[in-house]
Amino acid sequence: MGVASYDAIIVGAGHNGLTTGCYLAKAGLKTLIVEKNDWIGGAAVSRSLHDGWTYSNCSYVCSLLRREIVRDLELPRFGLQVIPYEGGATFTEDNDYFAYMSDHNALEREIARHSPRDVDAYARFSQTVMRQCRFIRPFLLRHAPDPTSLHPRDLGELAFLVKKAHGLGAKELGETIRFWTMSIGDFLDEHFESDLIKAHLAGSGIIGTGLGVYSPGTAYVLLHHYMGDVDGAIGAWGFARGGMGSISKALGMAFEEAGGEIRTGSGIDSFRVKDGKVVGVALENGDTFDAPIVASNMDIKRTFQRHVDPIHVPDDFTKAVNRFKIRGSSAKLNIALDRLPEFPAAPKDAPFLRGDLHCSTSLAELERGYDDWKDGRWSSEPYFDMLIPSQIDPTMAPPGKHMMTVFVQYAPYDLERGGVRSGQNWTDETRTALANCVYDKMEQAMPDIRQRIVHAEVRTPLDIENEVGLTEGNIFQGELTFDQLLFNRPVPGYSDYSTPVEGLFMVGSSSHPGGGVMAAPGANAAREILRRAGKGKSMPRFAA
Amino acid sequence: MTDTYDAIVVGAGHNGLTAATVLARRGKRVCVVEKSGQAGGMARTVDYAEGARGPEIAHLLYNLSPKVAKDIALRVETRKLPTIAMSPDGKHVEMAGDTLRFADGTAHPEAEAYAALRKRLVKFARLLGQLSDAPPPSLAEGLAGLRDIGGLARLGLNVKRLGKQDMREFLRIILSNAYDLLLDDLADGPVAGALAADAVRGCWSGPRGPGSVFTLLYRLGQGGDVLLPMRGMGAFETAAKDAGVEMRTRSTVASVMVEQDQVRGVTLDDGTILQAAAVLSSLAAPLTMQLAGARHFDIEATRRLQRMRAKGTTAKLNLVLSATPDMPGLSDAQKAARLIVAPSATHVESAFNPVKYGEASAAPVLEAVLPSLSDPSLCKDGRQVISVIAQFVPHAPDGGWTAAQRDDLSKRIIQTLEVHMPGLQDLITHSTLLTPDDIETLTGAPGGHWHHGELSIDQLLTVRPVNGLSRYSFGVRGYYLCGASAHPGGDVTGSPGRNAALQLLAEGVLS
Known part of the structure; x- marks a missing residue:
């Protein structure tokens, strides 16, 4: 029997790999997606790990998924439904809270309760952030x-950038430069006086990163979390009904409807390369497939450090891949609750409880959490982004019961124990200690939380790496710092999704514009692949 | 009493003196008003004790602009110093230019990697250094924009000339952090530690903070040589006097007079009025605004100036020693080097942590020099002076600086030095500690910050000191900012002073 042959093979059925797959299949390429797990979705999955409950056990909320792609691939037709949630809160140690509410007047009253001056500050803050989002x-x-290329396409894109920047005017351009380069802590300090409000807003600047609230560049990270939308409401976040796996499921169905084929259950052994050109893949189970186009949804480190023989790439490229920074900094708790926990500080059934909940009350506390992480410890007072989606989406838990997702920042990949830093220090014992540390802090908002827990899944950066394949469990497939954004992402000279191996492309989040369940890297990469295959016209340009 | 000048300069720091000298050498009648009794600002030589002199705050030159030196006919004799990275295990490392070797002369395993890294950084730094001798690029349209697009275009062209590979590397690292950059090529030990310490000296940042590569490059803009000015930092004052600048020390400017949006001169606190069509302030930007009165600035400018970040993290300890201290592992010649105590880049980052919460580092990062070993004129009777810059120290710890906290800080600095200079404690005859708060009191620099404002990317170039006021002209016609809070920033460069003076002339204020 001969080797099965395809026009294109995609390694990894994460949301970006699936997105690339959809576009290639729709353009008429015979496309195969291979996935190491028995399920598709990568970090956008819904998993049932405790009877009756469904966990979005990696990514947990949705906003960044580009609406152009949702529309173009008709994902709602395949069951994708995103339900916005409104509001959120940060609970203090003294039985109070700051609540974020989507109702403008209610929000103003709530801000004024903590600081009358911050009402104006908030107006200025949201105006600036919104302006940057639109930009x-x-x-x-x-x-x-x-910028080093004289290729007409690069010059054209550069001209587009210059035109957009010029359109801002001198003053606004100056502000844009500042915003993009400053720390979220400094940015908030410039605006607000209430520590609590600052702490509530700052979380978006550090989620998923190896940076502290006072590290320059974190204002951009906040923007990265605000630039999405739900049904056109910019900055809004929502739940995918049925969990984040619904996104992958819809993408998978769209892909198969377009004629694509998915094979789960065996990961890649190696990308097969001949004379500098990719010729196919060899899987761990021994299967080999041929294709002149192969796309990797894995991050660039995993792709090239583990699955491409270095003799096929120049030393400079290998060096650049090795120094690409992918740092594990977050853990995840997925919790089954026997009923809704009590929030003694909040009014009963307050709508903001259906949003993102936190317990970090000052920028200094957040920054100390970062200092712990730098030394290889989890934050002694961790920041967390905690939601109970079953309040809005009843499909996630049995009637009357609830599911809670807790994103924890910071937890190191290479945990320090007895002076040694290593991923191997994540054991059942340290995993439990981390969970207990988080529960202690959660009691600030929900004193009865420990009694409510029926089952909990604790996922350390190591666990996320092992299951999903993200290096160090980094949710963005690479730090979102200046040296790894735009034309520097993932490696200078290869921001166009190509690699030194002809026919091998990078379609995951370690490519521009980076992580989050956005699907933009996958779509952009598909456009590049199709353009090189002479089928550039088969994919929409997406109006800017 | 009224005197009339072409221009008045507020503050006789090295930037104020430079601005004054540039104007005076072009035939303008210039007066510098200085509140203290001695010119120099942060670049002053003072008596540490009777018969023992040394640099009060800044102690080395590594960034002096040759254009400044030429324009003001600065005559300063310097001695090039090597750097010694002090190692906890006694295997100190000597860094001189691109060469790296152990202090005992043996080969260092990282010599090649260090040389390659430093060459690359100096090449990039020289490119950026070109931006220092002119006003920052303007974002505004129109003629002003066109005029200085020349400088920017030249930079762009030079970046392009680097070749594709270097250009990519330049664009990759320019906004990134020193910690990652250094540890990509070097092991984390005293060499990486010394470079990391250089990257953040004077800054409110650890080496892991994005932007710390820029501040490292900033120091290397003139090639990175470390120069000790012989007989101290007085050359700027001498140059000013030679050019005919009139100095009024012990005089304080109470306010800058503004009529119909035009500067008219200054009023001193004794009521004296000095008239001039141009006033240049070398004070920090927010203070410069206050001198003229906030009412002359639009609300956005006022807000931005008030929010300009200037949190000093650097203390100074000046000691007189009865004899040269013992330094095991160093030759007599090496004792005169620039000594860095920063065991690793990770150590520098950890030392930065406490200052974020208003506390001083338990194990401070130090840059120490014994200038009297190179320049015997500073001390009599075989004594020596040692000048130490210590990081990280908060500007204002909770509750302010107490005598006990000051003693504790001095003790920590001395103990950190004593590891490498056994018996140091017993040699100390005089000790002067300057906390960031003291430095603010002495010099007026907000927060005691030696750049008059954090040298972070969001306060650089076109947005330095703040968005909309970056081109020295400061809100009111004839009013100019010529201190370190203007582009390109602090260090003993003279560049802000020279650029401001030239901009004033170019804008025809005095014609």
Whole structure:
């Protein structure tokens, strides 16, 4: 029997790999997606790990998924439904809270309760952030131009950037430069006086990163979390009904409807390369497949450090891949609750309880959490982003019971124990200790939380790496710092999704514009692959 | 009493003196008003004790602009110093230019990696250094924009000339953090520690903070040589006097007079009025605004100036020693080097942590020099002076600086030095500690920050000191900012002073 042959093979059925797959299949390429797990979705999955409960056990909320792609691939037709949640809160140690509410007047009253001056500050803050969102959004579904290139396409993209920047005017451009380079802590300090409000807003600047609230560049990370939308409401977040796996499921169905084929249950052994060109893949189970186009949904480190023989790439490239920074900094708790916990500080059934809940009350506390992480410890007072989606989406838990998702920042990949830093220090014992540390802090908001827990899954950066395949469990497939954004992402000179191996492309989040369940890297990469295959016209350009 | 000048300079720091000298050498009548009794600002030589002199705050030159030196006919004799990275195990490392070897002369395993890294950084730094001798690029449209697009275009062209590979590397690292950059090529030990310490000296940042590569490059803009000015830092004052600048020390400017949006001169606190069509302030930007009165600035500018970040983290300890201290592992010549105590880049980052919460580092990072070993004129009777810059120290710990906290800080600095200079404690005859708060009191620099404002990317170039006021002209016609809070920033460069003076002339204020 001969080797099965395809036009294109995609390694990894994460949301980006699936997105690339959809576009290639729709363009008529015979496309195969291979996935190491028995299920698809990568970090956008819904898993049932305790009878009756469904966990979005990696990514947990949705906003960044580009609506152009949702529409173009008709994902709602395949069951995708995103339900916005409104509000959120940070609970204090003294039985109070700051609540974020989508109702403008209610929000103003709530801010004024903590600081009358901050009402104006908030207006200025949201105006600036919204302006930056509008500025950045058109770039997400475009190539990052290579400034060293004289290729007309790069020059064209550069001209687009210059035109957009010029359109801001001198004053606004100055503010944009500042915003993009400053720390979220400094940015909030410039605006607000209430520590609690600052702490509530700062979380978005550090989620998933190896940076502290006072590290320059974290204002951009906040933007990265605000630039999405739910049904056109910019900055809004929502739950995918049925969990984040619904996104992958819809993408998978769209892919198969377009004629694509998915094979789960065996990961890649190696990318097969001949004379500098990719010729196919060899799987761990011994299967080999041929294709002149192969796309990797894995991050660039995993792709090249584990699955491509270094003799096929120049030393400089290998060096650049090795120094690409992918740092594990987050853990995840997925919890089954026997009923809704009590929030003694909050009014009964307050709508903001259906949003993102936190217990970190000052920027200094957040920054100390970062200092712990730098030394290889989890934050002694961790920041967490905690939601109970079953309040809005009843499909996630049995009637009357609830499911809770807790994203924990910071937890190191290479945990320090007895002076040694290693991923191997994550044991059942340290895993439990981490969970207990988080529960202690959660009691600030919900004193009865420990009694409510029926089952909990604790996922350390090591666990996320092992299951999903993300290096160090980094949710963005690479730090979102200046040296790894735009034309520098993932490696200078290869921001166009290509690699030194002809026919091998990077379609995951370690490519521009980076992580989050956005699907933009997958779509942008598909456009590049199709353009090189002479089928550039078969994919929409997406109006900017 | 009224005197009339072409221009008045507020503050006789090295930037104020530079601005004054540039104007005076072009035939303008210039007066510098200085509140203290001695010119120099942060670049002053003072008596540590009777018969023992040394640098009060800044102690080395590594960034002096040759254009400044030429324009103001600065005559300063310097001695190039090597750097010694002190190692806890006694295997100190000597860094001189691109060469790296152990202090005992043996080969260092990282010599090659170090040389390659430093060459690369100096190449990039020289490119950026070109931006220091002109006003920052303007974002505004129109003629002003066109005029200085020249400088920017030249930079762009030079970046392009680097070749594709270097250009990519430049664009990759320019906004990144020193910790990652250094540890990509070097093991984390005293060499990486010394470079990491250089990257953040004077800054409110650890080496892991993005932007710390820029501040490292900033120091290397003139090639990175470490120069000790012989007989101290007085050359700027001499140059000013030679150019005919009039100095009024012990005079304080109470306010800058503004009529119909035009500067008219200054009023001193004794009521004296000095008239001039141009006033240049070398004070920090927010203070410069206050001198003229906030009412002359639009609300956005006022807000931005008030929010300018200037949190000093650097203390100074000046000691007089009865004899040269013992330094095991160093030759007599090496004792005169620039000594860095920063065991690793990770150590520097950890030392930064406490200052974020208003506390001083338990194990401070130090840069120490014994200038009297190179320049015997500073001390009599075989004594020596040692000048130590210590990080990280908060500007204002909770509750302010107490005598006990000051003693504790001095003790920590001395203990950290004593590891490498056994018996140091017993040699100390005089000790002067300057906390960031003291430095603010002495010099007026907000927060005691030696750049008059954090040298972070969001306060650089076109947005330094703040968005909309980056081109030296400061809100009111004839009013100019010429201190370190203007582009390109602090260090003993003279560049802000020279650039401001030239900009003033170019804008025709005095014609």
